[in-house]
Amino acid sequence: MKLCWNLTALCNENCVYCFRELLERPLDLEDNLTILKKLKAIGTTSITFAGGEPLLYPGVDILMRECHNLGITANLITNGSLLTKDNLDMYLSNVTKLTFSIDSPNSFINETIGRGAHHYEHIKKLLPYIKEKYPNIILEVNTVVTYDNSEEMDFMFEALGSEISFYGLKKWKISRFCPLRGYAKERKNLLSVPDQVFESIKDNYSNKRAFFQIQVRDLDAVEENVIISPSGNMKKAFNQEEYTIVSDLGTKDTEEIKRLIRKDGGLYV
Ligand code: SF4
Numbered sequence: 001m002k003l004c005w006n007l008t009a010l011c012n013e014n015c016v017y018c019f020r021e022l023l024e025r026p027l028d029l030e031d032n033l034t035i036l037k038k039l040k041a042i043g044t045t046s047i048t049f050a051g052g053e054p055l056l057y058p059g060v061d062i063l064m065r066e067c068h069n070l071g072i073t074a075n076l077i078t079n080g081s082l083l084t085k086d087n088l089d090m091y092l093s094n095v096t097k098l099t100f101s102i103d104s105p106n107s108f109i110n111e112t113i114g115r116g117a118h119h120y121e122h123i124k125k126l127l128p129y130i131k132e133k134y135p136n137i138i139l140e141v142n143t144v145v146t147y148d149n150s151e152e153m154d155f156m157f158e159a160l161g162s163e164i165s166f167y168g169l170k171k172w173k174i175s176r177f178c179p180l181r182g183y184a185k186e187r188k189n190l191l192s193v194p195d196q197v198f199e200s201i202k203d204n205y206s207n208k209r210a211f212f213q214i215q216v217r218d219l220d221a222v223e224e225n226v227i228i229s230p231s232g233n234m235k236k237a238f239n240q241e242e243y244t245i246v247s248d249l250g251t252k253d254t255e256e257i258k259r260l261i262r263k264d265g266g267l268y269v
Pocket of ligand 1: 012018019053
């Protein structure tokens, strides 16, 4: 089983379309280490650490190291702003796949979206160090398409091709803005991309030839993910609503977790 673990709702960026969990407090590291052992016991093979910004969770490096010890693949989705050339070993030494969130190479658009004007340049400067130290890391970029950047995809494609692909970019995921929860839900009408616009992006990019793979993901893609929320609840989305499959994972034994997943989530048959 593959999971996405949203360790914290905290973030140091302020993206207008963010759908992080605003109401859940993060668990402390000991509780999350207990949950991790239970996730291993129910057959988890891969965990993608995300947030909020996962690097704001004290102990994310320890959780990823423990994944390595348990034989679970650890992946990281980050805005990249807290990575520096001096802390790469702390955060990346146990990461198999590293995904940067980049919505535009344009500093004005990044400022408008809430990422901050220097977002793209910061990641660009880091990439030579990452490639040198971790040449085998799988590098991906996630782009969320909103009303603000829907005209930007050609610029993104060019920037990725000319400035990022050299550093080993494997995949560019273009995802449609999804008003699942949080600010995203409140701002649905302001940020949603009309069907026609997203269909045109899909047509342009689904079969585009590039040095990296391109995947265009519509609203239903969010239903593929099984989420662990900051407070330790296992959730899944269906029809644009999110449901809790198992609450308080840390308090339940593995047989009970398996039974609840079988009953509510259909993950075990
Ligand atoms: S989308 Fe990601 S980087 Fe942006 S505010 Fe939300 S958690 Fe932070």
